[in-house]
Amino acid sequence: MDFKEYQELAKRTAAHHEQALTNYGLGVAGEAGEVVELIKKYAFHGHDLDKAALTKELGDLLWYISQIAEWANIEMEDVAEMNIKKLKKRYPHGFSPERSKLSI
Structure with missing residues (x-):
């Protein structure tokens, strides 16, 4: 299952009300x-x-998490892709304790 399908199926069980974002x-x-x-x-x-x-x-x-993204009209695929891009930039050669100290 991909994120797009997951987000679509998950929103079927979400309650929609004024405080939805707070609830999520x-x-x-x-x-x-x-x-x-x-x-x-x-x-x-x-x-x-x-x-x-x-x-x-x-x-x-x-x-x-998927419902917060849904509420904000953000695709989960975009969340995942943006996170991987950030990690590749922060740790271009994989995780290192030294590099982690520079990227707080």
Whole structure:
């Protein structure tokens, strides 16, 4: 599935109301918190990494991000392409700790 198809299918389940952007923004924060909680349990509590739960929560996070983009009339493909261009410019030879210090 490509981003265009995902964004089209995802918007079918979005509620449209005056506070939609606020709802989506808060949703990003909430779902990011759930992702972080799974990572914390893995990293510090001795849990196995629950890949099924992580996949589900990343999907929920992607849904909210896609709806913010949809609200702003931004194609998810454009978001992805712009991000890759930025990363290529910042790290033309791949990630390096030295280069990361220069690009805050």
